[in-house]
Amino acid sequence: MSTPGPALVVHGGAGHVARDRMEPGGAERVREGLRAALARGLALLEAGAPALDAVCEAVAELEARPEFNAGRGAVLARDGSVQLSASVMRGADRAAGAVAHVCDLLHPVRAARAVLADGRAVLLVGEAASALGRAAGVPPASPDELIIPRRRADLERALRDGGAELDLDADHGTVGAVACDARGRLAAATSTGGLTGQLPGRVGDSPLIGAGTWADDGSVAVSATGTGEVFIRAAFAHQVDALLRHAGLDLASACDRALEEVTRLGGRGGCVAVTPAGDIALPFTTRGMYRGWARAGEARHVALFAGDPG
Amino acid sequence: MSTPGPALVVHGGAGHVARDRMEPGGAERVREGLRAALARGLALLEAGAPALDAVCEAVAELEARPEFNAGRGAVLARDGSVQLSASVMRGADRAAGAVAHVCDLLHPVRAARAVLADGRAVLLVGEAASALGRAAGVPPASPDELIIPRRRADLERALRDGGAELDLDADHGTVGAVACDARGRLAAATSTGGLTGQLPGRVGDSPLIGAGTWADDGSVAVSATGTGEVFIRAAFAHQVDALLRHAGLDLASACDRALEEVTRLGGRGGCVAVTPAGDIALPFTTRGMYRGWARAGEARHVALFAGDPG
Numbered sequence: 026m027s028t029p030g031p032a033l034v035v036h037g038g039a040g041h042v043a044r045d046r047m048e049p050g051g052a053e054r055v056r057e058g059l060r061a062a063l064a065r066g067l068a069l070l071e072a073g074a075p076a077l078d079a080v081c082e083a084v085a086e087l088e089a090r091p092e093f094n095a096g097r098g099a100v101l102a103r104d105g106s107v108q109l110s111a112s113v114m115r116g117a118d119r120a121a122g123a124v125a126h127v128c129d130l131l132h133p134v135r136a137a138r139a140v141l142a143d144g145r146a147v148l149l150v151g152e153a154a155s156a157l158g159r160a161a162g163v164p165p166a167s168p169d170e171l172i173i174p175r176r177r178a179d180l181e182r183a184l185r186d187g188g189a190e191l192d193l194d195a196d197h198g199t200v201g202a203v204a205c206d207a208r209g210r211l212a213a214a215t216s217t218g219g220l221t222g223q224l225p226g227r228v229g230d231s232p233l234i235g236a237g238t239w240a241d242d243g244s245v246a247v248s249a250t251g252t253g254e255v256f257i258r259a260a261f262a263h264q265v266d267a268l269l270r271h272a273g274l275d276l277a278s279a280c281d282r283a284l285e286e287v288t289r290l291g292g293r294g295g296c297v298a299v300t301p302a303g304d305i306a307l308p309f310t311t312r313g314m315y316r317g318w319a320r321a322g323e324a325r326h327v328a329l330f331a332g333d334p335g
Numbered sequence: 336m337s338t339p340g341p342a343l344v345v346h347g348g349a350g351h352v353a354r355d356r357m358e359p360g361g362a363e364r365v366r367e368g369l370r371a372a373l374a375r376g377l378a379l380l381e382a383g384a385p386a387l388d389a390v391c392e393a394v395a396e397l398e399a400r401p402e403f404n405a406g407r408g409a410v411l412a413r414d415g416s417v418q419l420s421a422s423v424m425r426g427a428d429r430a431a432g433a434v435a436h437v438c439d440l441l442h443p444v445r446a447a448r449a450v451l452a453d454g455r456a457v458l459l460v461g462e463a464a465s466a467l468g469r470a471a472g473v474p475p476a477s478p479d480e481l482i483i484p485r486r487r488a489d490l491e492r493a494l495r496d497g498g499a500e501l502d503l504d505a506d507h508g509t510v511g512a513v514a515c516d517a518r519g520r521l522a523a524a525t526s527t528g529g530l531t532g533q534l535p536g537r538v539g540d541s542p543l544i545g546a547g548t549w550a551d552d553g554s555v556a557v558s559a560t561g562t563g564e565v566f567i568r569a570a571f572a573h574q575v576d577a578l579l580r581h582a583g584l585d586l587a588s589a590c591d592r593a594l595e596e597v598t599r600l601g602g603r604g605g606c607v608a609v610t611p612a613g614d615i616a617l618p619f620t621t622r623g624m625y626r627g628w629a630r631a632g633e634a635r636h637v638a639l640f641a642g643d644p645g
Contacts, residue, residue, distance in 0.1 A: 119568045119600060125538075126460050146537040147564045150436050150460045153536025226463025227456040228435075235545045235570035254457045258429045260545035263570035267577030290429060 029209075029303030030321030031070035035062045035083050035202040036307070037093045037315030039250045039295035044313075044330055052329060054092045059317035059327040062086040066204060067319055076204040076212035076246070077115045077138070084111070084134040084214045087200035091173045093315075094198040096131050097166075098173050099218020101180040102225045107171045109133040109218055110232035112148075113141055116211030116240035116301075121147050123232040124154035131166040132158075134216045137232070139163060147234060176221070183222035199231055201248030203240070203299045211246035211301060213238045213262075220253070229253025235263035242301055244270050245279075250314065251287065251294010259286045265298060280306045339613030340631030341380035342515045345372045345393050346617070347403045347625030348508040349560045349605035354623075354640055362639060364402045369627035369637040372396040376514060377629055386514040386522035386556070387425045387448070394421070394444040394524045397510035401483045403625075404508045406441050407476075408483050409528020411490040412535045417481045419443040419528055420542035422458075423451055426521030426552035426611075431457050433542040434464035441476040442468075444526045447542070449473060457544060486531070493532035509541055511558030511607060513550070519611045521556035523548045523572075530563070539563025545573035552611055554580050555589075560624065561597065561604010569596045575608060590616045 037059060044052070066083035070076070088096025095109070102108050111133035112123035122141025125148065127133050136158025140149055149157060159165055201215040215238045217231040230237035230253040237253070239262035240246035247262040256262075261283055268279035280298055287294060288310055295309025297316065307316050313330040328334070347369060354362070376393035380386070398406025405419070412418050421443035422433035432451025435458065437443050446468025450459055459467060469475055511525040525548045527541040540547035540563040547563070549572035550556035557572040566572075571593055578589035590608055597604060598620055605619025607626065617626050623640040638644070 114568075121568050146534050147567045148538040148543075149534065149536045150538055151536050153534055157534075224456050224459065224463055224467075226459045226461050228458040228460055233458075233543060233545075234567050235543075235573060239570070257457045257544050258424075258431050260549070260570065260573035260576075263545060263573050264577070266570075267574070267581055271577055271581035 031207050032205045032299050032303045032305055032320045033063060033066045033070060033079055033083065033202065034297040034299055034305050034307060034318040035059060035316065036248065036250055036297045037087055037200050038198045039309045039311040039314040040198065041312045051092065055315050055329060056327050058087055058090040058092050059315060060325065062202065063317045063319050063325050066202060070204060070206050073207055076206040076210045077113065079204040079206065080202040080212045080214035081113060081134055081138050083202040084200055084216050085132050088132050088134060088216055093200045094218045095200045095216040096133065097171055098176065099171060100221040101172065101176050102219065102223050104225045105180060106225060107168060107218060108225065110228060111137040111216035112232045112234060112238040113137045113214040114212065114234055114238050114240040116242035116246055119241055121234045123148040123234060124158065125228045125232040126150045126226065127154050129155050129165050130158050130163055131170065132163055134214050135163045148232060179221045199250040201250060201297060203246040203248050203297050205299045205301060205303055209301045211240045211242050211299060213240040213246040213248045215248045230256035230261065233257060235260055237262060239263050239266055241266055245276065245298055245300050247296055247298045249294060249296040252292035255287050255290045255292025256294060258290055259283065261287060276300050276304045276306045280308045284308055284310050341517050342609050342613045342615055342630045343373060343376045343380060343389055343393065343512065344607040344609055344615050344617060344628040345369060345512040345626065346558065346560055346607045347397055347510050349619045349621040349624040350508065351622045361402065365625050365639060366637050368397055368400040368402050369625060370635065372512065373627045373629050373635050376512060380514060380516050383517055386516040386520045387423065389514040389516065390512040390522045390524035391423060391444055391448050393512040394510055394526050395442050398442050398444060398526055403510045404528045405510045405526040406443065407481055408486065409481060410531040411482065411486050412529065412533050414535045415490060416535060417478060417528060418535065420538060421447040421526035422542045422544060422548040423447045423524040424522065424544055424548050424550040426550035426556055429551055431544045433458040433544060434468065435460045435538045435542040436536065437464050439465050439475050440468050440473055441480065442473055444524050445473045458542060489531045509560040511560060513556040513558050513607050513609045515609045515611060515613055521550045521552050521609060521611060523550040523556040523558045525558045540566035540571065543567060545570055547572060549573050549576055551576060555586065555608055555610050557606055557608045559604060559606040562602035565597050565600045565602025566604060568600055569593065571597060586610050586614045586616045590618045594618055594620050
């Protein structure tokens, strides 16, 4: 099979926010963030860097931007704390790293990558995850650096309204990226602040390999976003792999079928996916999914809502 | 399809411990524990209780017994703490609950079930998991109630030997159960203390839906045990489902194929599995797997090592 050249797909979360409910300038800032994430990942891919570098740096770009629910700008748990999660997976050897319930890092995706590099564990939670990240050079961040005023207001509203654990109307959530590099290697990365008003200690699908994140060079790389509990119960990201590999579906059909299962279980969301052949998919069952995609030698695209031309 | 009547399979972990290295009376105490777990689960199934009740109570029986690495008798993390994890899944609606990094409950499987019943989250970590468990009536336990002297000695030896994160020679780990009830409904439950000398904050496959635990009435219930990181990277329990459902394999072949993938990724272990037709499987790639199984109208069996008649 010929190598189709690099491809990168990023997302900034699926959700129901209507175009006319975004704050002034918000849509353009989201587009800027998606473009910046694409640019950063593509620069690496075009320089011959492995897919894992590209997805980590694309996600780190989104984590640093307050428009997205990850890193700085993450939503707040019921107790007002930030609880960050992230995971990465490398398709070549299915090495993986993940962190959950992290309160003091700007870039949980880099801590997840440090867990992968360390190799002793796949998933670390809490202070141990932060400590391993810090030891690998991931800078600590205070709550003041992570929390933006809008998220405090979001939490107050959610608590007033009786909690919004599974309410995608409030926010787009979660960022992620998948890439196929110049050598046909795949990687996926996902990072999230969870859900506004969530139970402290809740872990959604984002840091869970096989649920929110998956990569196998023999099949597909996937990063998901949506009602996390349902994506876990659907084993979503691995299910896309299974449908491709064992059920003979093409990428678009495999993603659609896996999302139908999410719908059947009462959830909504979307994903980004790429195969070693360079096929990409970006389906979602919500009103919108912030997304950007680029393939070698083609124009870069970003889009926010269903039907956006990109 | 006719309903084949209840079936229950339990495990007390896969490992490499040689028969002649067990402590005096140890093998008989393990057999007693497996028999007690079978008896407790079967009594429920024969009284018409749902599969979820049977697997939770069978696992709770093993958690209470110091011979097994779960609940009382769990191994110790590098810092000398107990860090318990458990998960449960109900095949009828794929509802699931899980807890990780719990330090103060004798029965994490009951906390996992409480998370399932609560419905707001699938996975809770740390104090939030304990708190939800306690609120649901799961009694707290002190370190003195959970830690047995032998585990302190195990930790000292592991630290002296330079850590034993992925050393199955030291211990059989993890307990679990799968059941098919009188109405053909499935459930799975898994509980563990992790690995002797593990990084504090490490979460293995046991509390992760799709890795260590899976149940879907349309396919299979699975509880796994082994080198947890590899089972996560193999999406092991969901992979058994995928191979059954999409690749057309029978249960034994699906389990074997999924375990081959674990071997290829550098891991070892085993699983117990049951289908709605009442087929069961108990394969392992280690020297032994503590295991027990019973089907309606048949004798109950327990076995410890490869080749044991049961």
